Amino acid sequence: MKKKRTAAFLAGGALTGIANGLFGGGGGMIAVPFLEKAAGYPPPCAHATAIAVILPASLVSGIVYLFGGFIRLSVLLPVALGVAAGGFFGAKLLPVLPEKTVSLLFALFMLAAGLRMIF
Numbered sequence: 148m149k150k151k152r153t154a155a156f157l158a159g160g161a162l163t164g165i166a167n168g169l170f171g172g173g174g175g176m177i178a179v180p181f182l183e184k185a186a187g188y189p190p191p192c193a194h195a196t197a198i199a200v201i202l203p204a205s206l207v208s209g210i211v212y213l214f215g216g217f218i219r220l221s222v223l224l225p226v227a228l229g230v231a232a233g234g235f236f237g238a239k240l241l242p243v244l245p246e247k248t249v250s251l252l253f254a255l256f257m258l259a260a261g262l263r264m265i266f
Contacts, residue, residue: 155185160200167201168208174201176257190246194253198234 159181167174178197182188188196212218241249 152185159185163197163200164204164207167204168211171208171212172205173260174204176260179253190249190253191241194241194249195238198238 159178163174163178163181166177175194175197178200179190179193182193182196183190186193186196209218244252
């Protein structure tokens with residue numbers, strides 16, 4: 148049973164990494180539902196864990212993109228600062244928001260992102 152669970156976590160992690168590397172983000176949209184269903188994490192733990200597991204994937208992808216010449220360094224610092232500030236405030240908000248609110252906001256964000264991609 149433990150081997151099956153480990154294999155499921157490796158597969159979920161691989162899918163998360165592929166999405167993050169391919170789309171430049173979005174791994175959390177796979178990781179959060181996966182962690183809730185496969186690991187049985189409550190939404191706040193799933194969101195926090197997703198952020199933690201996306202960090203290595205983002206670093207690896209970022210290095211590949213940097214050496215591939217895809218990153219415009221002129222926007223890297225200001226955007227990174229904004230992301231860091233937003234991440235800080237989001238992490239402070241997560242524990243104080245009700246789980247239902249976090250799940251609803253996440254679902255609305257995923258829906259908006261999907262609609263934006265289509266239209």
